[in-house]
Amino acid sequence: MGEREEERIIIAEIGAANTKAILLRAKGGSLQLEAVAEAPTTVEPPRLDVTKGIEAAVKRLEAESGERLWGDEGPKVKFLCSSGDAGGLHMIVAGVMGMISRESAERAALGAGAHLLDAFSKDDIRPNYILVEAMRSNRPDIFLLAGGTDGGAVNQVLELATLIAKSDVRPRFGEGYKLPVIFAGNVEVRKQVSETLREDRYATRAVANVRPDIDRENLGPAKEAIYDSYMEHVIVHAPGYDKLAHMVKGQILPSQAAIGKALYAYAESRDINLLAVDVGSATTDIYSVYNGIFNRSLNAEVGLTYGILNVLKIAGVDAVSRWLPYELNEKEVRNIAANLMALQPEKLTPEEEAVRDAAAREAIKLSVELHKRIASRLKGIVIKRTIADTFSQSLEETHVNMAKTQAIVARGKAFEGLKETSALILLDALEPVGVTQIMYDPELLVSHAGILLDYNKDAAVKLLSDRILKPIGTCVCPKGKTESDGALKIKLQRSTGLTTTETIPFGEIKAIPLKAGEMAELEAAPSGRLDLGRGRGKTVKSVVTGGSLGLIIDARGRPLPPPKRDQQRKWLLALAAGKGGA
Amino acid sequence: MSRVTQAVIRKKRMLPAAGEVFVKKGERVSPATTVAKGKVRNPYIEGIRLDLKLGVDAANVKPYLLKRVGDEVKKDDVIALRRSFLGRTKVCRASIDGSIEAFLPTSGQLLIRGAPIAIEVKAHIPGEVIEVIPEEGAVVETEAKSVESVFGVGGETHGEIMLAVEKPDEALMEAAIEKEHRDKIIVGGSTVTLEALRRAHEVGARAIIVGGVDEKDLTSLLGYELGFGITGNETLGMTLILTEGFGPRPMDGEVFSLLRSFQGKLACVDGTTQIRARMLRPEVILPLS
Numbered sequence: 037m038g039e040r041e042e043e044r045i046i047i048a049e050i051g052a053a054n055t056k057a058i059l060l061r062a063k064g065g066s067l068q069l070e071a072v073a074e075a076p077t078t079v080e081p082p083r084l085d086v087t088k089g090i091e092a093a094v095k096r097l098e099a100e101s102g103e104r105l106w107g108d109e110g111p112k113v114k115f116l117c118s119s120g121d122a123g124g125l126h127m128i129v130a131g132v133m134g135m136i137s138r139e140s141a142e143r144a145a146l147g148a149g150a151h152l153l154d155a156f157s158k159d160d161i162r163p164n165y166i167l168v169e170a171m172r173s174n175r176p177d178i179f180l181l182a183g184g185t186d187g188g189a190v191n192q193v194l195e196l197a198t199l200i201a202k203s204d205v206r207p208r209f210g211e212g213y214k215l216p217v218i219f220a221g222n223v224e225v226r227k228q229v230s231e232t233l234r235e236d237r238y239a240t241r242a243v244a245n246v247r248p249d250i251d252r253e254n255l256g257p258a259k260e261a262i263y264d265s266y267m268e269h270v271i272v273h274a275p276g277y278d279k280l281a282h283m284v285k286g287q288i289l290p291s292q293a294a295i296g297k298a299l300y301a302y303a304e305s306r307d308i309n310l311l312a313v314d315v316g317s318a319t320t321d322i323y324s325v326y327n328g329i330f331n332r333s334l335n336a337e338v339g340l341t342y343g344i345l346n347v348l349k350i351a352g353v354d355a356v357s358r359w360l361p362y363e364l365n366e367k368e369v370r371n372i373a374a375n376l377m378a379l380q381p382e383k384l385t386p387e388e389e390a391v392r393d394a395a396a397r398e399a400i401k402l403s404v405e406l407h408k409r410i411a412s413r414l415k416g417i418v419i420k421r422t423i424a425d426t427f428s429q430s431l432e433e434t435h436v437n438m439a440k441t442q443a444i445v446a447r448g449k450a451f452e453g454l455k456e457t458s459a460l461i462l463l464d465a466l467e468p469v470g471v472t473q474i475m476y477d478p479e480l481l482v483s484h485a486g487i488l489l490d491y492n493k494d495a496a497v498k499l500l501s502d503r504i505l506k507p508i509g510t511c512v513c514p515k516g517k518t519e520s521d522g523a524l525k526i527k528l529q530r531s532t533g534l535t536t537t538e539t540i541p542f543g544e545i546k547a548i549p550l551k552a553g554e555m556a557e558l559e560a561a562p563s564g565r566l567d568l569g570r571g572r573g574k575t576v577k578s579v580v581t582g583g584s585l586g587l588i589i590d591a592r593g594r595p596l597p598p599p600k601r602d603q604q605r606k607w608l609l610a611l612a613a614g615k616g617g618a
Numbered sequence: 619m620s621r622v623t624q625a626v627i628r629k630k631r632m633l634p635a636a637g638e639v640f641v642k643k644g645e646r647v648s649p650a651t652t653v654a655k656g657k658v659r660n661p662y663i664e665g666i667r668l669d670l671k672l673g674v675d676a677a678n679v680k681p682y683l684l685k686r687v688g689d690e691v692k693k694d695d696v697i698a699l700r701r702s703f704l705g706r707t708k709v710c711r712a713s714i715d716g717s718i719e720a721f722l723p724t725s726g727q728l729l730i731r732g733a734p735i736a737i738e739v740k741a742h743i744p745g746e747v748i749e750v751i752p753e754e755g756a757v758v759e760t761e762a763k764s765v766e767s768v769f770g771v772g773g774e775t776h777g778e779i780m781l782a783v784e785k786p787d788e789a790l791m792e793a794a795i796e797k798e799h800r801d802k803i804i805v806g807g808s809t810v811t812l813e814a815l816r817r818a819h820e821v822g823a824r825a826i827i828v829g830g831v832d833e834k835d836l837t838s839l840l841g842y843e844l845g846f847g848i849t850g851n852e853t854l855g856m857t858l859i860l861t862e863g864f865g866p867r868p869m870d871g872e873v874f875s876l877l878r879s880f881q882g883k884l885a886c887v888d889g890t891t892q893i894r895a896r897m898l899r900p901e902v903i904l905p906l907s
Binding site (some may be wrong): 166 | 661664665720724725727768769832833837843845846847860863864891
């Protein structure tokens with residue numbers, strides 16, 4: 037007990053721009069977050085040593101905690117770390133069938149936090165010579181090769197291995213180093229694959245098949261192998277990581293993998309389905325946990341500074357402009373977006389904020405569509421349909437179902453503004469249905485909790501619940517459309533005994549103050565044609581928790597009608613009214 | 619947003635692959651001086667289905683091959699030949715100049731890589747060669763004023779500076795561009811219209827330096843939408859440097875005055891921008907000697 041009481045842990049996340057460190061201390065039988073500090077990441081000249089940035093961040097922790105945490109050899113206390121610098125982990129995957137083994141390989145790589153540069157398969161429509169050129173022009177950190185169920189395809193797997201060998205794929209870092217290739221395919225061709233990929237060029241290792249049977253997916257061993265290869269072959273090339281490896285207890289994970297692990301553990305602990313969006317400068321990550329199945333997707337095209345012109349390019353200027361609270365012409369929208377990309381202003385004007393928030397909605401929409409493909413049921417399985425399936429959703433292509441999502445987690449650039457703006461972005465972009473809690477990660481500490489998981493799972497989950505994930509509120513959103521005035525009758529009984537009843541007309545938003553952490557019994561009765569996820573007109577009873585915006589009733593219906601210019605401000609004011617309870 | 623500095627500028631002028639260096643240490647060079655020449659691998663690969671052309675199964679193609687991997691070929695060279703029992707001959711010829719990249723026995727496909735592409739590196743700035751890097755290039759040094767700008771398109775070029783506006787907040791219009799601007803670096807004010815951009819391109823101006831431009835006009839000029847802020851490889855034939863950003867933005871007074879003081883003198887500009895990867899911003903170099 038005594039030693040545990042004295043325990044202190046430093047967890048650092050090395051980001052592209054900044055290194056963020058936290059200090060945890062054992063107090064009252066649990067680990068508590070004592071201080072957070074940040075310093076610039078030092079992987080560029082003149083300070084080519086990642087540990088310098090960590091040292092600077094830890095010294096700031098020292099200033100806050102008043103005790104010496106950094107010694108001659110590095111941190112004086114237990115030290116854990118994740119890394120997302122240099123753009124993270126870059127991977128290429130390949131599988132025999134695009135919709136079967138390649139898709140499983142994609143899920144394994146993305147789930148391990150990778151940025152997928154390309155994905156190949158034998159049924160790829162691109163001719164071989166284009167595939168060769170594509171493999172050659174991308175310089176991945178790791179290549180994941182899948183294909184063939186155990187005891188299944190042999191020749192096609194070997195053809196893929198031959199293609200990789202002929203392409204002479206080179207690693208991103210370290211000219212002359214071997215490219216790590218993880219083979220997670222047919223167990224019976226391991227030897228031939230390893231012989232095909234020359235030892236002087238490729239560091240090949242075989243792990244359990246990601247698709248041992250057509251109806252079974254096994255991503256764990258491939259993910260673990262990715263983490264190991266990341267430590268052994270990738271991260272060592274970054275300046276100062278050799279020193280860092282001696283300081284760290286356990287693995288250095290890619291930050292996105294740590295985030296995924298944390299969100300999965302959190303959803304598992306609450307036994308809920310969860311959807312998380314992380315809208316960054318250049319990319320948008322979506323994480324989901326549905327019925328215990330974790331998935332991550334990365335839209336490397338769209339973000340809110342470097343990637344904002346891509347949002348306009350892919351979604352279209354009109355799609356972005358429809359979310360603006362006031363009229364801006366096409367030229368103005370394009371110029372503002374281009375300046376967000378080129379100038380990256382620290383302080384935004386109201387127009388810049390409006391364009392960024394509008395682009396955030398479309399970035400999330402685009403990325404969720406991509407995520408639906410990744411978070412899908414296994415393909416290639418013969419499913420016998422019965423008449424009952426006509427009315428069930430058991431054969432849905434994707435796991436993502438907003439009516440079955442109990443929690444939404446937001447992080448990233450899009451949610452740095454006002455809470456009501458963040459909430460409206462999420463309501464507009466995700467269109468939740470039923471009763472859904474909305475949380476956000478204001479200090480970007482979810483990855484730190486993910487790193488802590490392997491060391492102390494209970495403490496990591498508690499940290500997420502109590503300190504890291506801040507509740508914005510719980511939203512109640514009916515699906516469908518109605519003409520009747522009284523769309524939704526709400527009865528909210530608080531623990532104090534106070535009961536609030538409200539009738540929210542269709543097409544409106546209303547926020548009822550309910551403090552963060554405060555629980556209340558909700559009874560929501562939708563009018564005949566509206567559905568809160570239990571069927572049309574069916575009353576839903578639920579225990580809800582509050583947040584900075586309390587209980588949010590979004591009675592605009594689903595799908596959302598096209599937004600009207602003058603309504604955006606009205607919705608923001610309606611949401612801000614929920615702040616009374618915070 | 620733009621930044622003016624004066625310093626001794628050293629430019630490393632390197633080939634992407636080994637080649638021949640044509641300058642010596644201590645030599646005086648001009649922007650157009652060739653520093654090094656070499657050849658780089660051609661990214662173009664052409665695939666030929668030999669099995670279909672020869673009329674045999676993919677697995678049986680190999681005995682008919684007349685060339686080996688690595689062999690150089692000229693267009694129309696015979697690369698595979700099959701004489702049938704009845705004396706009919708099926709010939710397969712190279713479709714491009716290049717070399718045999720690979721033969722894929724499982725698909726019967728032969729890959730020919732295009733012939734290496736010749737590349738040349740110029741000095742880009744005038745000055746003295748202070749270091750020669752054998753087989754790769756050289757370092758050229760000059761004292762100059764430079765303007766770091768916000769965004770650009772188009773690569774390196776050089777020419778004489780010619781102002782086309784009177785004030786930094788004046789828009790550069792089509793009427794201000796004349797035939798005299800051929801091979802010149804035109805200086806505009808707050809913005810440049812699409813018509814003026816097209817006119818400058820038409821008369822053969824080498825570059826335009828201006829405060830801003832409407833992103834939509836730039837898209838129209840390029841013919842495609844910008845995605846990430848990575849530029850420099852545009853094949854427009856004219857470089858555009860934005861000193862302040864997008865939209866009408868008066869050029870910084872100090873920059874405008876500096877450019878005006880260099881009227882008729884040499885400017886070396888590079889529109890290459892890499893906002894995300896390496897924070898490379900476009901620059902205008904104004905050599906002092």
